[in-house]
Amino acid sequence: MAAIPEASVQAWAAAGPPVIHASGVNLVFETADGPVHALKDVDLTVGRGDFVSFIGPSGCGKTTFLRCVAALETPTAGRLNVNGMTPEAARQARAYGYVFQAAGLYPWRTIARNVALPLEIMGYPAAERAERVRRVLDLVELGGFANKFPWQLSGGMQQRASIARALAFDADILLMDEPFGALDEIVRDRLNEELHKLWQRTGKTILFVTHAIPEAVYLSTRIVVMSPRPGRITDVIDSPLPRERPLEIRDSPEFIAIAHRVREGLRAGYVE
Amino acid sequence: MPRAARGCRMRSVLPVLTVLAAILAVWYAATIPMNARLVDGQAARAGVTLTFSERAARSMSLTRPVLPAPHQVAQALWQGIAAEPVSSKRSLVYHAIVTVEATFAGFVLGALVGIALALGIVYVRVLDLTVMPWAVISQTIPIVALAPMIVLLANATGIGDRLGVENRLVSKTLIAAYLSFFPVLVGMVKGLRAPDAMQLDLLRTWNASGWQSFAKLRLPASVPYLFASLKVAIAAALVGAIVGELPTGAVDGLGARMLVASQFGQPLLMWAALFAAAGVAGVLILAVGGLQRAVDRAMGVRG
Numbered sequence: 001m002a003a004i005p006e007a008s009v010q011a012w013a014a015a016g017p018p019v020i021h022a023s024g025v026n027l028v029f030e031t032a033d034g035p036v037h038a039l040k041d042v043d044l045t046v047g048r049g050d051f052v053s054f055i056g057p058s059g060c061g062k063t064t065f066l067r068c069v070a071a072l073e074t075p076t077a078g079r080l081n082v083n084g085m086t087p088e089a090a091r092q093a094r095a096y097g098y099v100f101q102a103a104g105l106y107p108w109r110t111i112a113r114n115v116a117l118p119l120e121i122m123g124y125p126a127a128e129r130a131e132r133v134r135r136v137l138d139l140v141e142l143g144g145f146a147n148k149f150p151w152q153l154s155g156g157m158q159q160r161a162s163i164a165r166a167l168a169f170d171a172d173i174l175l176m177d178e179p180f181g182a183l184d185e186i187v188r189d190r191l192n193e194e195l196h197k198l199w200q201r202t203g204k205t206i207l208f209v210t211h212a213i214p215e216a217v218y219l220s221t222r223i224v225v226m227s228p229r230p231g232r233i234t235d236v237i238d239s240p241l242p243r244e245r246p247l248e249i250r251d252s253p254e255f256i257a258i259a260h261r262v263r264e265g266l267r268a269g270y271v272e
Numbered sequence: 273m274p275r276a277a278r279g280c281r282m283r284s285v286l287p288v289l290t291v292l293a294a295i296l297a298v299w300y301a302a303t304i305p306m307n308a309r310l311v312d313g314q315a316a317r318a319g320v321t322l323t324f325s326e327r328a329a330r331s332m333s334l335t336r337p338v339l340p341a342p343h344q345v346a347q348a349l350w351q352g353i354a355a356e357p358v359s360s361k362r363s364l365v366y367h368a369i370v371t372v373e374a375t376f377a378g379f380v381l382g383a384l385v386g387i388a389l390a391l392g393i394v395y396v397r398v399l400d401l402t403v404m405p406w407a408v409i410s411q412t413i414p415i416v417a418l419a420p421m422i423v424l425l426a427n428a429t430g431i432g433d434r435l436g437v438e439n440r441l442v443s444k445t446l447i448a449a450y451l452s453f454f455p456v457l458v459g460m461v462k463g464l465r466a467p468d469a470m471q472l473d474l475l476r477t478w479n480a481s482g483w484q485s486f487a488k489l490r491l492p493a494s495v496p497y498l499f500a501s502l503k504v505a506i507a508a509a510l511v512g513a514i515v516g517e518l519p520t521g522a523v524d525g526l527g528a529r530m531l532v533a534s535q536f537g538q539p540l541l542m543w544a545a546l547f548a549a550a551g552v553a554g555v556l557i558l559a560v561g562g563l564q565r566a567v568d569r570a571m572g573v574r575g
Contacts, residue, residue, distance in 0.1 A: 100473070108492050
């Protein structure tokens with residue numbers, strides 16, 4: 001795989017140095033059944049404001065790569081930089097917000113206090129906490145639910161609250177690990193549309209892990225196709241779709257062409 | 273809503289009452305064969321032959337029955353609670369207060385020790401590997417065997433004198449704590465470990481300190497487990513306090529009351545003290561349950 005796609009090189013000129021730069025990243029887990037090659041020779045560069053989706057079957061290393069960026073796993077070989085720092089330094093600098101597949105809200109805290117949790121941990125003063133919580137809850141359209149407890153909200157609303165929680169502090173990177181994987185199709189469509197708008201409004205750099213081809217194509221400026229055993233990148237697709245994307249764009253020929261290429265890439269990965 | 277709540281309460285009360293009625297019926301029936309020898313002996317001495325209903329009536333009104341009838345126990349219980357001033361040594365309320373004192377002190381001490389040990393097990397690897405087996409072994413030693421030794425040691429060291437309380441209260445407290453720390457330990461270890469890997473990862477992404485993960489996640493997550501074990505612990509502490517009253521030559525407390533009544537052949541008093549103890553246990557568990565509901569409400573528990 002070519003290390004740096006042309007489009008990204010041009011983007012740097014405008015947007016400065018890359019947010020995430022990986023070269024030759026390898027991760028081998030030692031297990032009881034012998035070593036497992038979770039990531040093999042991953043080269044990837046993500047520019048500021050990119051929306052990059054990682055798609056591939058289970059065991060392809062897409063979540064593992066995201067966890068490496070978050071310094072929740074450490075690569076066994078290769079170089080990985082986040083905001084020009086090591087992932088560990090970036091984690092300590094609170095450079096990213098992480099959204100898991102489960103919302104993981106604390107049942108004993110109201111929605112507002114759940115969103116305020118990272119702010120409490122980071123030592124924001126109370127007045128600023130309240131202000132930020134109000135702003136991000138409005139951003140995910142949960143303004144009226146600040147004082148509800150998590151069990152009073154639907155699954156989709158809980159996941160929106162967990163996105164608000166990741167947005168509450170000033171991290172300019174958002175790492176999302178199958179955030180809509182447990183939701184039904186209709187809720188997922190709506191949240192995709194909202195996430196797309198949110199990305200446009202905030203200009204965050206988003207890394208997004210998913211199983212779903214339409215979701216990846218709809219949301220991304222770039223799609224990284226991965227395949228398992230060993231986990232590696234098999235294709236990187238720069239999306240020609242415009243930044244403005246109504247849901248109907250999914251019926252356009254361009255959309256279908258990209259989805260086709262992703263599907264072919266996934267199939268090729270399976271045959272090997 | 274109120275009607276639904278009332279319906280709900282009726283549904284839970286009805287089965288309890290049914291079981292209670294069945295127990296009372298069996299109990300009344302059992303007094304006849306259990307007291308048969310006493311009743312027959314009296315009848316033989318008096319030279320009379322008894323009909324079934326006469327036998328039944330006499331079985332349920334003996335002054336020193338083998339098995340007293342429920343209404344006799346209720347009467348003795350009522351007399352012990354209401355007919356005597358609280359300061360009297362014949363008042364069950366007086367003895368209950370003595371026992372509850374030790375129960376409460378032992379419960380608090382046991383809960384604190386249990387929580388402290390659980391923190392040690394969760395946060396210190398060496399303790400994780402060493403404490404639990406010993407805690408389990410401690411509970412396999414019969415408390416009835418251990419209690420006299422604790423009483424002896426407490427008296428010999430005179431801790432109570434130095435603390436300004438009775439030595440007997442110290443030994444009862446220790447025995448109650450010995451029984452009640454264990455459920456708290458087990459519950460708190462489980463509770464502090466309840467947060468899953470994802471929750472801990474999430475705190476890591478915010479670069480939270482160890483203290484913050486404890487205060488914001490592990491501690492609140494352990495609260496439901498804590499209350500479940502506190503209910504067991506308070507009942508265990510009561511048993512401990514009563515057992516602590518048996519071998520000490522104590523004259524105060526429900527345990528002493530039971531022992532004295534059985535030695536002096538006053539089964540009615542013994543049964544009354546037994547039921548007083550059961551009532552105290554019920555009240556204590558309800559109190560912990562009430563505290564739990566208040567905390568639950570503050571923590572937004574559903575329902």
